[in-house]
Each structure stands twice: as C-alpha cells, then as structure tokens.
Amino acid sequence: MLKDYFLNKIEDAIYKAIRAGKLGQMNEYNKGSLPVEKPKNPEFGDLAINVSSLARSAKIAPPMIANAIVENIEDKTECEYSVIGGFINFRAGNSLLVDLLGEIYSKKESFGRPDNIEKEKIILEYVSANPTGPFHIGHGRWAAMGSTLANLLKFYGHEVYQEFYINDAGSQIQKLGRSLVIRIKQELGENIDFPDDEVERKNYYPGDYLIPVAKDFIRDNKDLLESVNNDADKLELQVYCDYAKEYEEKVQRDLLDKFRVHFDKFYSELTLHQSGKVSECVEKLRKSGKIYEKEGAVWFKSSDYGDDQDRVIKKADGSNTYLTADIAYHVDKLERGFDRMIDIWGADHHGYVARVKASLEALGYDPNKLEILLGQLVNLVINGNEVRMGKRKNMVTLEDLIDEVGVDATRFWMAMRNIDTTLDFDIELAKTNSDENPVFYVQYAHARACSIIRNAINDRIDTESGESIPAVLSESEFNTLISDFDKALASTAVNDGRKLVLKLEEFKPLIVSSAQSRQVYTICRYVQELASEFHSFYNSTRVITDDINVTKSRLALVWAFKTVLANALRILAVSAPERM
C-alpha cells in the first residue's frame, strides 16, 4: 500500500537522522506513531505526514525536523517529497501506481484483500427478532449492516459464521397464540375483537398480519377444528402458538433471503432451554459464588463486574429470565470454539452490555471476546414528516419498504450511515432514480464503464450515416490487456487518469480500516467517491480514440475501475448492473 511505502521511507529516514544527530535532542522513535493523512489541498501531494508531534522530544522547530527527515530519505528517485511547515508531502511515482494496476489485473475479484492478517473465527449475531410478526424497518438496518459486515470481514480474510437468535421462548409466544385465536374466531364468523382497554390490549398483537395466518390455519386444520365443533377455545393454546410461530419464522426467513441476508444458523432460544444449557449455566454461576437469593428470586452479583446493579437470574416463580438464556447462549458460542463474538444490538438494549459481559467474566471467560455494536434506531420519513414506528397498527414493514424502493436502494441507505447516528429513512428520496439517490449514481458509473467496454469490442452502427463501424479491438485482444500486463500501457493510463488510480489505491487500506473498526458506512462513502472520480475521468478523457495504444491503456483502466467498484458493491450486496 502507498501509505506503508511512504511511512516506511519516513521512518527509516527518522532512524537514520537520529543516528546522525540531525533531530535535535531526539534519540528514539516509536514505530507507527506518526499518522499518514491525505493533504487538504491535493496540490501538495498524494499523502502527507505531520511531524509537529516530534518537536516536543526533538526541541527544534517542526520545519527543521521535516527537512532533516527528508534529507535522510534513501533513494528519492521514485517519488517526490516536499516540506511545507511541519508537513512532509509525498507524491507517488508513476511506477508505484503502475504496479497497483498490475495487482488489480492479477487479483481481480480478490483485489483489496489484505496480504497478511491475523485470521479469526468470528460468530456474528444480528437481527435476532421475536418470531411474532413481520420485520419493521429497524430490523432492516441490522440486517443490512450485519450482512454487510459479514461480507466485509470475510473479504478481509476472517472466517465468519452468521447467526440469528430466535427469541421463541418467552411469554410473547403465548401472546401471539392468543392473538391468533381471536383472528381465527373472527374468520369463523364470531363477533369478537381485541380488548379496547390499553393495558389489556398489550397482551395481544392486534396487527392485521395475523389475518392471513388465521385463514391458513383454518384451511390446514379443518378436521381438527371440526372435531371441537369449530370452537377455537377448545384446542390447546400451544397449537396456535406453534402454528403462528412457525408461520412468522418462515415469513421472516423468506424476507431475509429476498434482502440478500443469509444466516448459517437460526438458533432457537427454546432449544437452548430444552437442552439444559440454561440451568447448567445457573449452576455454574452458583459455583462461582456470585449468586445470592433475595425476595424469593436468585440474583447475580453483576455489580462486582462494573454493572450498576445486580440482576435477577431466576424469578420467584422459578423460571429463568431472558438474561439467563442470553448468558447461556453466549457461553454456548464460546464453547463452539469461536475466537470472537460480535453482536449487533439496537441501542435500546444497551443496558444489557454490562450484565452480559459481567456474566462471562464471572464464569471465567474473557469478556473482551464479546464485541457489542450498538446501533441507533431508524426513523421513517414520509413527505418530510417523521412517522412513529409502533408494532401495533399501520406500521410500515421492511417488506413494504423493499417492495417500494427495491433491495439495492434499501440496503445502501440502511448501511450508509454511521451506526451511532439515528437513521432518517426518507422513502421518497430512496425511491427517486435521480441525482438525489447515491445508489443510482454509483450503479450508473458501473453501467457506463461496461458500456464503454462493450462499444470497444463490438461493431457499431453510426446513427447518422447508417454505416457499420468496426470494433476497435476484438474481445480476445481486450482480454489480453488484462491477462498480459503491459507496463507501458499502464503508465500511460496512470498519466491520463492519475486521480482515478489513486482512488483505486485507497480500496485496500479502506478494507483494513473498515474491517478493524467494524464500520460499513465507509464502504458506501467510498463507492460514491470512486464513482465520482470515474464520471469525472469519463468527462475529461475520451477512452476510445484513434490512437490504438491510448485506447488500450484507457480501456484497461476502465476495466480496473469496474472491477474494484464491483468488489466494493459485492461487499454491500448491492448489484453492479451492466446496463440500466
């Protein structure tokens, strides 16, 4: 990477300058303590390092330090180094950028994957919704971000296992079953509705989505219902619970599939309880001595590990809390041999972070193996007004949204903001196929690049004269441009499209920093910047010209661009269309 090349040069020069006594009182330097940045003004160069922070130990002025370092750089023939104030500016030589293009041609789909990484076995858990209804828009954010992060970490080189924890064990399933009974009775002609009283109503899911479930239930269980003379109350509640749960799980899985989100496993909380792992976990905690009883319940002394209060593990009625199952679940993940657990949670669950980590520590595990990414919630904006998302009625579901604006746009908008900021999702804006929509801007750049290559290798018809214009080169000649790397052609391309090449160069460092910081919005920003550089290049530089060598060099650059853009879009799971 360019950054590493530059930093190595500077650091080597620093050591040399120190030995030569040219850096004042400075006698040691810690590798990696100088940040490499992009100059504010591109006239200064491609990269820059500010050495002002060395002034403290050197006790000489920053410009003197910078000059002394530059004077001690070995072999300055490749690249340009200049000093302005405390900054050392760097302009990459042509040959470095030529090598970069060569790397793109040889690595293709895997270009951007860093070379030497510490590979980890990661389990990434996200969405993890109740199977009690359709996904709302907030779930869409976790789905988009989580699957993008999984793609990113895999591309980086990690082994990633994606898991969805199904919250199918609590009282909400009873609530779901009771609600289904009401819908079934309605379908059977009974005059019944959900209670009007607000408090009682909270024991039901009054959304319309259970109506089709009720219809299917009646169709599938005709005989069963007849056996009780169509009195729905005569059947066990569990029958309804199971039916509705399975139904909603399938609805959720189908939608995830459509949204290009693919889990390796759907882990049922219920099976966790049934396997005995939850009670095992309680016993282990008991042995750790961090357990006590109070008011008939069993408490975990999480406050010993930084939580602000102790937490109930077993309720007075003998049942386990949600936390208990969650502890057992995380223990189970570790027992399955993962090096690292990453969870994406909504910010409304942030109170849980301390207690889950506390429990892992109490059980003798390293709490640092668990990383929890807290995501702020989503506001839906329609016609400039925020729409409150309630689970009750008239909700806009994720499916509605996808049907309305498409998978590509939904994924992009859900992933494009920092996880720490509340996301305003503007449906009207996401729908437009105009300049306002960054997704189309980026995809258009890809389609345009494909179009140029098509034009170069296909015969065309002149729209005015009607004459056939022969292709400037054959498909096999074009393929040779990629397979047989020609440094001279690449050098021409670097001269013509230097800014574009530099943007291509940023891809690999981007993958490294994004994967390490677990941030995916940076990929969205990058594809926009990359597309912008390409559009700009396109408008200033004609690709297909009368000069065959110039044409070849520029075509190869267009191919490099399209390949890198497609690599980035693949991480986002946004399509890279050849035509639009």
Place this chain on the structure above:
RNA sequence: GCGCUCGUAGCUCAGUUGGAUAGAGCGUUUGGCUACGAACCAAAAGGUCGGGAGUUCGAAUCUCUUCGAGCGUACCA
C-alpha cells in the same frame, strides 16, 4: 436523578490516536451534449463546528459546565 448515543452549511451527513484555508452529497445559482450512456461533468454561493470556560505552540476532536434531542434505567423479551 443516573447511564448510553448524538448536536458540524438550508437539508442529510464525513471529519481517522489534537495539526495545513473545517469537507462531501442533495438543494440553490451559472456554464457544458453534431464522438464512448447528460441518471453525467465543471464552477460559485453557503459555517460564531449547540452555548460558555479550561488544557495546549495548536481544539470540531481532550477536560469541566450548561442547553437541546433520542434511548435506557423490569422478577418483559
């Protein structure tokens, strides 16, 4: 009350462990298609970085304080 996240251009947001004139997209204004896709490009205007104090050679960034927004503070999940 306490805890977490946030407050940067008209709007939506970047801003890497403190560093060059605080950046981008949209919107607004102006200009650009008789050659590869104008769903594009080029340029301009637009800011007391919520307010105040402090640390520092240097603060959007660190500390304190204050105002505002969202979320949490269950023997619910």
